[in-house]
Amino acid sequence: MANTYTAIATVTVGSGGASSIEFTSIPQTYTDILVKYSLRGSDPANYINNRISFNSSTSGYSSKLLYGDGSAAGSANNSVTTAVDFSAYSTGTSATASTFSSGEAYIPNYAGSNNKSLSVDHITENNATGVITALTAGLLSNSAAITSLKITPGSGTFVQYSTATLYGIKNS
Amino acid sequence: MPTKLVVDCSTGVTTEVELTAEEIAQAEADAAAFAVAEAERIAAEEAKAAAKAAAEAKLAALGLTAEEIAALGK
Numbered sequence: 001m002a003n004t005y006t007a008i009a010t011v012t013v014g015s016g017g018a019s020s021i022e023f024t025s026i027p028q029t030y031t032d033i034l035v036k037y038s039l040r041g042s043d044p045a046n047y048i049n050n051r052i053s054f055n056s057s058t059s060g061y062s063s064k065l066l067y068g069d070g071s072a073a074g075s076a077n078n079s080v081t082t083a084v085d086f087s088a089y090s091t092g093t094s095a096t097a098s099t100f101s102s103g104e105a106y107i108p109n110y111a112g113s114n115n116k117s118l119s120v121d122h123i124t125e126n127n128a129t130g131v132i133t134a135l136t137a138g139l140l141s142n143s144a145a146i147t148s149l150k151i152t153p154g155s156g157t158f159v160q161y162s163t164a165t166l167y168g169i170k171n172s
Numbered sequence: 173m174p175t176k177l178v179v180d181c182s183t184g185v186t187t188e189v190e191l192t193a194e195e196i197a198q199a200e201a202d203a204a205a206f207a208v209a210e211a212e213r214i215a216a217e218e219a220k221a222a223a224k225a226a227a228e229a230k231l232a233a234l235g236l237t238a239e240e241i242a243a244l245g246k
Contacts, residue, residue: 019174025182154206
């Protein structure tokens with residue numbers, strides 16, 4: 001990873017699971033931020049679409065998704081506006097045991113005074129056709145600087161050993 | 173009681189916090205919305221596949237070979 005990346009904080013889910021992972025008091029000293037995650041959900045599915053939200057805002061989000069799920073490729077519009085939906089797919093409990101999704105969400109100019117955009121790429125793991133890989137483009141129509149970021153499962157909880165790391169990026 | 177993990181980036185300290193009633197209600201609403209969104213996406217995918225199969229069947233009934241039908245999709 002380029003030396004412009006600084007790991008700000010990392011979290012690993014413990015044995016009790018977690019209903020969400022939230023980074024607060026994000027320093028405003030970087031150009032962009034990036035969150036990389038490895039997630040597995042408790043929901044009995046091959047994969048679960050999760051959500052990213054900022055500053056505890058519960059409105060003003062929209063997103064579009066391009067995906068391939070093992071049987072078809074397609075696109076979708078977000079029908080949930082309380083967070084950037086389809087933004088952090090996790091592997092579910094129906095998938096191969098001990099496998100986790102991989103993904104990252106990039107948020108440029110997070111400390112600026114314009115609306116906030118993000119791009120996400122992600123893939124789930126499964127030794128079967130029930131997987132999904134996707135690219136998501138998201139927007140929060142709110143000009144406030146981002147000081148907190150939360151990842152929430154669409155259903156269920158994140159299981160033990162799920163991780164997320166927030167990076168700050170300078171000179172991007 | 174469900175909990176969330178909160179990482180304070182200014183200190184690096186991670187805290188396990190119990191969800192408030194509001195957060196639980198929001199999570200339940202999100203889960204319901206998730207189910208609807210996912211069902212819509214899958215239904216659209218299935219409808220598209222069904223339409224494709226129906227179109228291919230009609231083309232086959234007109235006498236096109238499987239290779240000719242496949243060529244139309246390229």
